[in-house]
Amino acid sequence: MGYIFYPGCASEATGKASFISFEAVVKALGMDVHDEIPDWNCCGASLVANAVGDLAQQAIAARNLALAEKAGKDVIVACSSCYLNLSWTNEKMKIDPKFHSQINEALGAGGLSYSAGLQVRHLIDVLINEVGLDKVRERTIKPLEGLKVACYSGCQTVRAIRRPDFDDVEFPVMLDRLVEALGATAVPFPMAARCCGGAQQFTNPELIYDLTGKVLDSAAENGADVIVTPCPMCALNTDAFQDKIAKLKKKKYNMPVLFVTQLMGVAFDLKPKDLAFPYNIVSPYKKLAKWVKK
Amino acid sequence: MTAANKQASRYDPAFANELYAIENGEYMKQCMQCGLCVVTCPARHLMDLQPRKYFKAIQAGDRDQVLKANTPWLCTSCNLCTVRCPRGIPIIDVMHGMKLYLAQKQGIKVAPGALFSKTFFDVMLKRGRQWEAWLTQMYYLKAGPGAIKDAMKMIDVAQAMVFKKRLPLAPAKTIKGKSQLKKIYEKAAALAKEGH
Ligand code: SF4
Ligand code: SF4
Ligand code: SF4
Ligand code: SF4
Numbered sequence: 001m002g003y004i005f006y007p008g009c010a011s012e013a014t015g016k017a018s019f020i021s022f023e024a025v026v027k028a029l030g031m032d033v034h035d036e037i038p039d040w041n042c043c044g045a046s047l048v049a050n051a052v053g054d055l056a057q058q059a060i061a062a063r064n065l066a067l068a069e070k071a072g073k074d075v076i077v078a079c080s081s082c083y084l085n086l087s088w089t090n091e092k093m094k095i096d097p098k099f100h101s102q103i104n105e106a107l108g109a110g111g112l113s114y115s116a117g118l119q120v121r122h123l124i125d126v127l128i129n130e131v132g133l134d135k136v137r138e139r140t141i142k143p144l145e146g147l148k149v150a151c152y153s154g155c156q157t158v159r160a161i162r163r164p165d166f167d168d169v170e171f172p173v174m175l176d177r178l179v180e181a182l183g184a185t186a187v188p189f190p191m192a193a194r195c196c197g198g199a200q201q202f203t204n205p206e207l208i209y210d211l212t213g214k215v216l217d218s219a220a221e222n223g224a225d226v227i228v229t230p231c232p233m234c235a236l237n238t239d240a241f242q243d244k245i246a247k248l249k250k251k252k253y254n255m256p257v258l259f260v261t262q263l264m265g266v267a268f269d270l271k272p273k274d275l276a277f278p279y280n281i282v283s284p285y286k287k288l289a290k291w292v293k294k
Numbered sequence: 295m296t297a298a299n300k301q302a303s304r305y306d307p308a309f310a311n312e313l314y315a316i317e318n319g320e321y322m323k324q325c326m327q328c329g330l331c332v333v334t335c336p337a338r339h340l341m342d343l344q345p346r347k348y349f350k351a352i353q354a355g356d357r358d359q360v361l362k363a364n365t366p367w368l369c370t371s372c373n374l375c376t377v378r379c380p381r382g383i384p385i386i387d388v389m390h391g392m393k394l395y396l397a398q399k400q401g402i403k404v405a406p407g408a409l410f411s412k413t414f415f416d417v418m419l420k421r422g423r424q425w426e427a428w429l430t431q432m433y434y435l436k437a438g439p440g441a442i443k444d445a446m447k448m449i450d451v452a453q454a455m456v457f458k459k460r461l462p463l464a465p466a467k468t469i470k471g472k473s474q475l476k477k478i479y480e481k482a483a484a485l486a487k488e489g490h
Contacts (some may be wrong), residue, residue: 009423009424009425009426009466012423012462012466012467013424013425013426013427013460013461013462013466014455014460014461015422016425016459016460017392026470039422039469039471040425040469041423041469041471041475042418042423043421044418046371046386046390047410047414047415048411048414048415048418049387049390049410050390050393050394050397050407050408050411051393051397051408051411051412051414051415052394052415052479052483053317053391053394053481053483054317054318054388054390054486055483055485055486056389056479056482056483056486057390058482059478059479059481060478060479060482061311062478063471063475063478069470073447076440082372084371085417087463102482102485102489103482105481105485106478106479106481106482106485107478108478108481109478109480109481110471110474110475110477110478110481111474111479112474123339126488141446155370155372155373155374156372159373159374159376159377159400160373162373162376162384163377163440169377170374170377193334193374194372194374195337195370195372195374197336197337198371198372199370200368200370200407201448201451202355202406202408202410202430202441202444202445202448203367203405203406203410204367204368204406204407205444205448206340206367206445207337207340207370208349210339211336211370214325234304236460237454240451240454240455240460241451243450243451243454244450256352260342266307267414278458278459279459280456280458280461281454281455281458281460292351
């Protein structure tokens with residue numbers, strides 16, 4: 001039945017490059033992804049759960065599912081945090097009848113309902129299990145031979161529904177397989193599903209410096225040229241805070257952070273505007289000079 | 295009051311029961327103190343009570359310790375403890391419940407995380423979507439001069455983000471279903487109150 005896209009708020013700001021490259025890659029692969037959920041709202045993230053509790057936050061997230069059901073399509077998500085909020089709400093409605101009826105009572109106040117009949121799928125899951133790596137290999141025009149990549153799945157991507165689903169919850173490998181299909185080398189990266197500190201940039205910055213620092217250290221120690229991630233928050237912390245962390249630790253990283261769809265765009269030889277490199281804070285041009293002209 | 299009495303009054307079963315009754319609070323009864331969440335937690339070194347001790351203090355009804363602990367405010371919702379806990383406790387959900395409880399009990403200034411979460415929610419509900427640049431301004435406005443000093447330390451990061459168009463200063467889109475969203479939220483909040 002195809003997919004409908006939930007972009008999430010980050011797609012309009014911190015994760016703009018994810019949005020642009022996602023749309024281009026979807027087109028390049030001829031994926032069955034159509035439109036955005038009409039009039040989608042913010043999923044709320046854990047911050048809203050902090051402020052108003054789980055049920056209220058999940059009802060807010062569920063409005064999107066109700067709107068997707070009206071369109072009759074399964075949901076595809078790229079942001080890890082959005083994925084957690086939508087897929088966990090969906091999953092909980094499937095397994096917990098009381099929760100199902102509470103959410104529907106809340107949705108009813110807005111004239112909506114949701115049967116919990118849809119699937120919520122992460123982009124990486126769909127790429128691996130629906131599109132398939134053969135198709136990705138086939139579409140690769142410029143194999144990224146020699147490029148060493150630290151594949152940062154991020155913590156919530158693989159633990160959203162709290163049990164092994166499309167990847168291992170502690171040591172994910174699917175992003176590695178995807179990057180290898182582009183001809184690149186996935187370096188060993190023990191931090192692949194470890195936390196970067198999440199959304200505590202303003203409230204506990206030392207946590208971000210510490211945890212994101214460990215992620216950057218691990219990528220550097222394992223010889224990565226670039227970090228690749230599907231998650232706008234992981235990307236924000238590792239990219240925008242990199243210089244600051246480097247200064248604090250008296251180190252130099254020079255570690256560009258790309259959305260996985262940006263890297264796919266490079267291998268697929270998509271147009272420069274589809275790669276959305278101008279949004280990257282640590283410039284990726286030098287490390288990718290073999291494949292992309294500035 | 296004798297020293298022994300003072301010691302005895304430190305632990306209040308009624309307080310434990312009060313916490314078991316909050317949203318997701320009942321799970322805290324299940325903790326068997328194995329400590330797996332502690333070795334798991336990436337934020338443990340900054341917590342004054344690491345998760346296992348935090349749950350112990352709750353079970354013991356140790357009001358003072360629980361109320362002053364920064365534990366839930368440091369939880370990043372990374373979900374690693376949740377997938378590992380042998381008792382199947384959804385620890386992040388418990389932390390959400392505790393944060394809501396603490397903010398209601400002690401006010402929004404109980405921790406920077408409480409104020410930030412509330413501001414995030416207010417901005418989001420009004421527009422239906424998040425607008426980070428506005429959120430940041432609103433947060434610092436409410437947080438006061440001390441926080442603004444901290445904000446100045448972040449100016450380099452913010453500048454780079456604005457320069458690379460990752461922190462648009464122009465308003466984000468609003469949704470058409472704003473009042474629908476508000477009704478859904480209000481109903482769910484009322485249901486949550488009833489259920490606990
Ligand atoms: S998780 Fe973040 S990006 Fe996703 S919808 Fe919520 S606020 Fe927006
Ligand atoms: S690694 Fe950080 S940003 Fe990424 S999903 Fe985890 S907490 Fe969120
Ligand atoms: S892992 Fe679970 S049971 Fe073990 S101490 Fe932590 S919360 Fe308690
Ligand atoms: S979810 Fe929270 S408490 Fe659990 S390991 Fe992650 S940061 Fe620690």
